Amino acid sequence: MIQVNFDGLCRPTNPGGIACYAFIIKKNGTTIHSGYGVAGEPFSKDSTNNVAEYTALARALEWLVANNLVSEKVEIKSDYKLVVNQLAGIYKGKGKRIIPLCKQVLLLKTKFSDIEIKWIPRGENKEADRLTNIAYNKALQENPEYLDKAIKEGRG
Secondary structure (H helix, E strand, C coil): EEEEEEEEEEEEECCCCCEEEEEEEEEEEEEEEEEECCCCCCCCCCCCCCHHHCCCCHHHHHHHCCCCCCCCCEEEECHHHHHHHHHCCCCCCCCCEEEHHHHHHHHCCCCCCEEEECCCCCHHHHHHHHHHHHHHHHHHHHHHHHHHHHHCCCCC
């Protein structure tokens, strides 16, 4: 079985900060791949926590497709109820930046023979959360202007 945990953040402000995503893919309990990075243009209106969360899931699913793991049983876990409920059809995706990402994820999901997404408590998503913080700190280290902007806003 494949397990995917994903997470996103947007700091120092949401929306309009630096949106970062992360995901971890495990097969039978062993990590086989992980990824993280910046989602969207930092300090723009498109830089949100929602964008980061959807980007994380899209990147994880893209990796699974690219590595021919679509016939495996896939269990996706997130501590973000909004995304879980939107993908389950309980909530509608509304934001103009979210709708295309939601559609992308739904299209990717159709490629899998057995895929399930479920909500987990935040405490069970610590590994993905840790990677989002690494992505954020790396973005600040590699782009001093981001750090300057965060500090000027008084929220860095």
